[in-house]
Amino acid sequence: MKTFDVFTHFMPPRYFQKFQEVAPDQGMFRRSMQVKPIWDLDARFRLMDEFSDYRQVISLGSPPIETFAGPDLASELARIANDGMAELVARHPERFAGFLAGLPMNNPDRAVEEIERATRDLAACGVQIYSNAAGKALDAPELHPLFDWIHRADVPIFLHPARHERFADYRTEERSKYEIWWTLGWPYETSTAMARLVFSGAFDRWPNLNRHAPSGRHRAVRRRTCRARVGSTW
DSSP states (O other): OOEEEEEEEOOOHHHHHHHHHHSOSSHHHHHHHHOGGGTOHHHHHHHHTTSSSEEEEEEOOSSOGGGTSOHHHHHHHHHHHHHHHHHHHHHOTTTEEEEEEOOOTTSHHHHHHHHHHHHHHSOOOEEEEESSBTTBOTTOGGGHHHHHHHHHHTOOEEEEOOOOTTSOSSTTSSSOOTTHHHHTHHHHHHHHHHHHHHHTTHHHHSTTOOEEOGGGSOOOOOHHHHHHHOSTTO
16 A cells, blocks of 8 residues: 655755754754754654655745744755655655645735746646744734735645744743743644634635644644653754
């Protein structure tokens, strides 16, 4: 039986090099650096070889582009990333069934241009959007043209939560503890983003919006898993 993983992250070489140059050495940057199959193709293939008849649809790993790059640089990085993912799909079709485009969500006009280019010229099969656009809600009016285009083109949206360890559990603290920021924070982020879209009337305006929230499910937190992943270096 064929198995397709439709929401798995990878950083293409040129994007990863630029990412190292401009992203701060903290938070999700450090965590992504330590997960070698996210950026090392040989390590990814070794991992995939553990499964038979298995292919992936790739998308960028965290952090979101717009959290560490200004509008112009974010647009450049999105192009580099999408070109790189398209190249990987073309070179390794037996490994990668497609890719989800990344967008510069802090540059809405360029985001529209990039999703059009990625789907038209690069054959992107969907788009990854985070639960907030550099802290801005997805129902913000300036993002309406982007959702207008995505809705007309019937491009699937995969929603990824955006929250990091510096999002404190309490206002009197500087950062989250015990991995609460993702074990509980990511489902909350996803749920909040979806709720804002619902209550703002987004699904009345875009009734056929093709959206998926793979990271929004409630996570079973087992003591063994938490003990293995708790700490500033994970």
